[in-house]
Amino acid sequence: MRYIISIALASALATAASAEVPRVVTDFAPVQSLVQQVMGDLGQPAMILPAGGDPHDFQMKPSQASALADAQVIFWVGPELMPALGDAIGTLGGKATVVDLLRDGGGHVRQFADGEGTDPHAWLDPENAIAWLGTISATLSSADPEHAATYRANADQAVTSIQMLDADLTALLAPVKTKPFIVFHDALGYFGDHYGLNIAGAIELGDATTPGAAQLQKIRGLVADSGAVCVFPEAGRDPKFIATIIDDKARVGAPQDVEALTLTAGPELYATLLRNLGQSISDCLAKD
Numbered sequence: 001m002r003y004i005i006s007i008a009l010a011s012a013l014a015t016a017a018s019a020e021v022p023r024v025v026t027d028f029a030p031v032q033s034l035v036q037q038v039m040g041d042l043g044q045p046a047m048i049l050p051a052g053g054d055p056h057d058f059q060m061k062p063s064q065a066s067a068l069a070d071a072q073v074i075f076w077v078g079p080e081l082m083p084a085l086g087d088a089i090g091t092l093g094g095k096a097t098v099v100d101l102l103r104d105g106g107g108h109v110r111q112f113a114d115g116e117g118t119d120p121h122a123w124l125d126p127e128n129a130i131a132w133l134g135t136i137s138a139t140l141s142s143a144d145p146e147h148a149a150t151y152r153a154n155a156d157q158a159v160t161s162i163q164m165l166d167a168d169l170t171a172l173l174a175p176v177k178t179k180p181f182i183v184f185h186d187a188l189g190y191f192g193d194h195y196g197l198n199i200a201g202a203i204e205l206g207d208a209t210t211p212g213a214a215q216l217q218k219i220r221g222l223v224a225d226s227g228a229v230c231v232f233p234e235a236g237r238d239p240k241f242i243a244t245i246i247d248d249k250a251r252v253g254a255p256q257d258v259e260a261l262t263l264t265a266g267p268e269l270y271a272t273l274l275r276n277l278g279q280s281i282s283d284c285l286a287k288d
């Protein structure tokens with residue numbers, strides 16, 4: 001009888017131990033992917049931004065607020081990317097450990113060239129992702145010391161795979177890095193700095209479906225003056241529309257999905273995002 005009781009106790013303890021993995025909430029898919037790699041099989045981090053959502057236009061819904069209120073650890077890029085989430089964390093996330101990756105992640109932060117403040121697209125530099133993996137692992141380990149060795153081993157493995165991807169992308173982009181190109185969402189500063197790319201300019205169309213005559217003139221002037229070889233639409237924009245705007249003076253590359261609007265969430269997403277970006281830039285610039 002005593003034997004049976006001790007087995008029951010052991011299994012109750014095992015259940016209690018696995019229940020101690022913290023409830024983790026992330027802001028959007030690229031951060032969720034990095035955190036998922038560190039958590040591995042221990043648990044799944046939730047994500048506030050719905051699949052396909054644009055982080056810059058995010059508005060908080062009540063169901064998202066309750067996930068946030070239950071969180072024990074929150075990893076997010078910061079208010080520069082999702083201002084509405086910042087307000088919600090301020091009012092709801094009081095109990096949680098909050099890691100604002102731009103400030104607390106250990107990576108580097110760049111400013112927009114035009115003086116418009118902090119560029120939030122920091123996940124697009126693989127060195128930042130590597131620094132963030134260390135911070136994610138350390139944060140989860142202090143929230144859940146029992147699994148510290150697993151978090152650390154998972155993070156080390158993720159770092160190794162990002163380093164290999166980075167070496168591949170460095171080799172892929174080296175032959176095209178002097179060729180100028182233009183982007184339709186000013187998000188590639190970190191990626192361009194890291195790989196030494198020649199980003200000649202960024203054109204923001206905003207929500208306008210058709211640019212006015214003055215804006216068209218400006219866009220065509222920028223394409224002509226910069227000698228841009230390619231322009232890259234942002235994900236969700238019709239590439240044919242971009243071709244009309246630039247008057248076929250440069251090639252139109254594949255849309256650049258820097259915010260993972262079209263990718264499936266999960267541990268593989270981060271590498272897929274970076275690889276797609278490097279490949280689309282190389283594919284377009286390498287012609288002729």
Ligand SMILES: [Zn+2]
Binds near residue numbers: 056187
């Ligand atoms: Zn963006």
